[in-house]
Amino acid sequence: MFLVVAVALASGLGALALGLLAGALVNALADQVVGVDEPIWSASQCRKCLAPLPSPAPLALREFFAPGRVCGACGKRASLRRPLTQLALALFMPAALWRAFATPSHGALPAWALFGMAVAAGVALAFIFVVDLEHRLIYDLSIFPLLVALLALTGVFDRSRLVSVIFAAVLSGALFLLFYGLGWLLYRQEALGFGDVKLALLLGAIVGWPGLITALLVTAVTAAILSMLLLASGAVDRRAFIPFGVFMAGAAALTLLIAPLPW
Numbered sequence: 001m002f003l004v005v006a007v008a009l010a011s012g013l014g015a016l017a018l019g020l021l022a023g024a025l026v027n028a029l030a031d032q033v034v035g036v037d038e039p040i041w042s043a044s045q046c047r048k049c050l051a052p053l054p055s056p057a058p059l060a061l062r063e064f065f066a067p068g069r070v071c072g073a074c075g076k077r078a079s080l081r082r083p084l085t086q087l088a089l090a091l092f093m094p095a096a097l098w099r100a101f102a103t104p105s106h107g108a109l110p111a112w113a114l115f116g117m118a119v120a121a122g123v124a125l126a127f128i129f130v131v132d133l134e135h136r137l138i139y140d141l142s143i144f145p146l147l148v149a150l151l152a153l154t155g156v157f158d159r160s161r162l163v164s165v166i167f168a169a170v171l172s173g174a175l176f177l178l179f180y181g182l183g184w185l186l187y188r189q190e191a192l193g194f195g196d197v198k199l200a201l202l203l204g205a206i207v208g209w210p211g212l213i214t215a216l217l218v219t220a221v222t223a224a225i226l227s228m229l230l231l232a233s234g235a236v237d238r239r240a241f242i243p244f245g246v247f248m249a250g251a252a253a254l255t256l257l258i259a260p261l262p263w
């Protein structure tokens with residue numbers, strides 16, 4: 001009994017450390033991204049006046065407590081994206097470990113492989129979330145390598161699971177393609193980015209079927225609530241572009257933790 005508790009505790013702490021490392025990796029990658037929207041902005045600059053910010057703390061979590069990164073020119077505080085990303089992944093990894101080992105799926109993939117796939121999905125989703133929020137960009141490179149890897153691994157180990165994962169990916173992609181087309185017809189402009197359509201494929205492959213229903217519901221509800229709050233507060237107008245990828249990535253990560261792993 002003691003041994004079981006000790007092993008569980010050690011694995012949990014290991015997963016937490018892995019989450020801190022993964023958070024540092026996602027932050028380092030996201031810091032490299034330079035936007036395309038005007039004014040062109042990167043995370044090393046103040047959001048308000050574009051002056052260079054002081055260099056970030058090595059352990060992002062410290063930025064919660066320290067007086068933190070404040071713009072030397074205008075005094076605006078740097079965003080809390082770095083500590084929040086690290087905190088989110090430090091919480092995600094132990095939960096994913098528990099999901100992979102304590103609640104085995106009915107598939108043939110071993111628990112360590114399931115955990116590895118959940119780790120890769122968590123890292124990619126965190127990166128997609130941050131970059132879409134900060135720059136309204138979704139890179140193909142953050143979607144397709146993981147999409148191919150998830151399908152390949154599921155296909156090699158378990159053909160029956162592959163069918164439901166492909167079904168979810170295609171259904172999700174087709175649904176967002178339909179929204180994309182409707183957006184063009186109704187508004188004569190991109191109401192939804194095409195990156196969101198590609199992300200929808202990955203979303204399906206990450207949550208599978210029937211997890212896709214949960215993920216789409218969470219996406220729709222969170223996006224609707226936040227849009228209404230932003231509209232009511234006057235922060236945005238009706239024609240504002242919604243970085244939908246943020247909601248999809250968040251919903252996919254949450255679904256991984258609350259529904260059985262699909263692979």
Ligand SMILES: [Zn+2]
Nearest residue numbers: 046049071074
């Ligand atoms: Zn500034």
